[in-house]
Amino acid sequence: MSIGTANLSVDELKEMARTIRRDCLVQTHVAKSGHPGGPLSAADYLTSLYFNYVKVDPKNPKDDSRDYFIISNGHCSALNYALLSRRGFFPPGYLMTFRSTGSGLEGHPNRHKTPGVDISAGSLGHGLPIAHGIALGAKLKGSDQRVFVNLGDGELQEGSCWEAIMAAAHYRSDNILAVVDYNDVQIDGRTHEVMNIRPLDGKFKAFGWKVFEGNGHDMNEVIRLLDHAIDSMGKGQPVVVLFHTVMMKGVPSFENDHIWHGKALADDKLLQTALTELGYNETPKEAVASYGDVNVARGEYHKIMGWPPPQVCDRD
């Protein structure tokens, strides 16, 4: 394999997004913690972006010519890990170690422990400044690397985001594409009620960005928007796509309820409902078992990372 994209068809992207939603729900179920809400709202457009636009080489994550892909709202780690694993960076079986002691898949991504993770995100409002530094660095090197960065809409309440939005326009950094998960939900409730960030299109435009906006779940529209947005790169201004989404999209019983922003479907009954609604005819136990022997996956992951064989944590 070498650097490039996975080039999936629309139908393949839709099926991949469904697989990735299942990955996110099962990871958080097994960990009995983590954030399922954001991952399910961003699953469609990020699957499309990551599989069909971002150039990476899963066998050589640090390839000098790769595009950067940053999920700035690091609490969407289950989605980040599902995307990386399905793209081929590590075996999906390892997803079952999510958030457990000694796992490389920490609660919020750690760039030293997960292949394909370029920044350790978690504290909000950090991704865009770092992404802009990477973009400035790419230009200084004369490289045509592009920087893709996902932002939560609630995250845009952080002032540091707007410092970077100003700076990227000031430096005419046209090698950055930001995508915003505009799901209007955050921990304490609806984003427009917690602290209104609207209008985002007007704000980005006023700061000097090229703005696209549309449905983040209709795969055909997602592709159309991303095509246009990427065509707009390299023309003297940074580009953003505001993807209107629904938190917990794909599992109607849970959609748009802010409680699921940071709460796992830990209970078997809840996961059963979600799996059925996603169209999977399986029990939670069967779903978990389908990922295979976690110890085998752990061994493979340690090999990929060049780590010594996994050890059991001795609490004494």
Place this chain on the structure above:
Amino acid sequence: MVKTGKDRWTYELTRKAYGETLVELGHENPRIVVLDADLAESTLTKFFRDEFPDRFFEIGIAEQDMVGTAAGLALQGFIPFLSSYAIFITGRAWDQCRQDVDYMKTNVKLSAAHGGISVGKDGPTHQSMEDLACMSACTNMKVLVPADYHETIKAVRWSAEYEGPVYFRLGREKVPMVTEEPSPFEMGKGFVHVDGTDGTIIACGLMLSQAIEAREILEEEDGIKPRVVNMPFLKPIDEEMIIKCAKENGPIVTAEEHQVYGGFGSIIARVVVENHPVPMRIVGIPNMYLGSGDPFDLLAIAGLTGRHIANKMKEVL
């Protein structure tokens, strides 16, 4: 009579050493880049800006963005030096220093101008008495306070060569030239500046000059000859040197231009109590805001003088 106070020394700016050395490094290494947050005229990164405009990034008054941007440049293989006042880097952008630089272990050099209270007339909003505690609490960060002009040159050159996060603190005022071009400098090492047998004074930054004055006062007035150690590195701290001094000379007095809570003295005290307890005194800024004023008046009010260090040494000997 021991000569003390302003006329005792010749003075030079540490930030001048910084600005000049950056330009030299810029010529030597194309990976050096510099960022500032609207203080290039003051931090003297303007020398680099004027020489290498393409490798200088003016971020405006946005310290959080500056630290994050520097981390991004480091991920691309550059060696970013970023400058602002100590209080703005470590106060305004502590989260970025902790997450983007320390935790992510990016090769960023945090160059903090206007450290301490010798900032003087701008007052407490611009003085920095807490920065060393904040930065020393970080896991991967190397933390140092060069004593003067010559040591700053060495610190900046070392920072460029060392791969990893570094925080170094400079001052606003011209400070006494106490070290010389050939004086030793090594990561994590303290050096005996003046040897002696009666206790040890360990100092960093501009307090090294006051430690030297204290020794001269003690020798002239009481025949006491303490050892004076210059210890620019708070992290890694030179445990070996501290333990050796405690064993050989007994009592220790530390001197820093920083709050006594969690600073240089606290770090040394931990090493002392865990290894070879001896009587200690920590000379630093008491837990108070000192207001505006002449830098040397403020230092005197805070007790950061040779005379005060000498008195403290007499208490413990």
